[in-house]
Amino acid sequence: MKWVKLTLKTLTEAVELVSDMLMDLGIEGIEIKDNVPITEKERRELFIDILPELDTDNKEAFISFYLEEEDNKDEIIQSVKEGLKELSQFVDTGSCEIEISETEDVDWINNWKAYFKPFRLDDNIVIKPTWEELTDKKEGDIVIELDPGTSFGTGSHETTKLCILALKKYLTPGMQVLDVGSGSGILSIIASKLGAEKVLGTDIDPHAVEASIENMGVNKISGEKAAFLSGDIMSDESLKETVGMEKYDIAVANILADIIIPLSGKIGVHLKPGGLFISSGIINTKKEQVLAAVKGNGFDILAVEEMGDWVSVIARK
Secondary structure (H helix, E strand, O other), rough: OOEEEEEEEEEEEHHHHHHHHHHHOOOOEEEEEEOOOOOHHHHHHOOOOOOOOOOOOEEEEEEEEEEOOOOOHHHHHHHHHHHHHHHHHOOOOOOOOEEEEEEEOOOOHHHHHHHHOEEOOOOEEEEEOOOOOOOOOOOOOOOEEEEEOOOOOOOHHHHHHHHHHHHHHHHHOOOOEEEEOOOOOOOHHHHHOOOOOOOEEOOOOOOHHHHHHHHHHHHOOOOOEEEEEEOOOOOHHHHHHOOOOOOOOEEEEEOOEEEEEHHOOHHHHHEEEEEEEEEEEHHHHHHHHHHHHHHHHOOEEEEEEEEEEEEEEEEOO
16 A cells, blocks of 8 residues: 655744644644754653754644555645645745655555574574574584564664673572563573573563563473563562662663663662672663762672673672
8 A cells, every 4th residue: 555645844932833734634643853952851852862852942742643544645635735825924834835655655664674684693593584584503602582572672782782792691590580671581491591590571661561572482481480570670560679788689771871870779689698780781881870879779780791882780789
């Protein structure tokens, strides 16, 4: 199926009124592109560490919406133009140029799978998408089958690699592991395959928890060996109690620096004395802030590993 894409050129100050007008016309989904920086609150909610550079002096804005082939395009465009003319009495709506293009009906959720192929993380850990065949398997390989869905964590990103290499170095059989921000469950799966007696993963996204449980099943890891809970371990007191106090030998968190900093003040209660806190997802420009927070919250720094622009911190309670 093909869709007709209409892109309306306007100004930032008119975006809200134009958007309301489009919705009044029955246009339910719109896409806005402008140069307005997101707020600090929005940045934290979206878990963004690196923001794009914006030309804030440029007040142009573009609002796009899509029509089905059978929609009366000319009639809708005429209604939009009439609505813009009316709004122009109250706000500067800019040029109001409308660009028309066609786009295919694409399965954006699954199309990325064409680019996710089996790969060797290091000498004996192999990541294999569930839908791919593995042709390069060696004796002693630990094969992780994975379908991340919409969750973060395929093992290809430097931040995930840093966590995996730290787990491989510090985890010994029989340990209890807590995976905070478990995403696809990749770190939990690897911890289990490296010999962890029990792994508990937590994530604020219930869809990530679902993906983790499915991936555990694919890797034939039982519910007795691994479990996942949805919620915010930093603020949900009930979840904290369920997770348990002074119970884990290792806590691993592959999130972002701005989450790891406050997390370092909360995670210690879940670790046994001498337990390790492995954190990653730290952009190198925030390394010193994270190190100061981790040390200030009662941890000794054992190692700081770097890969590309990313940093991992391994610390002992």
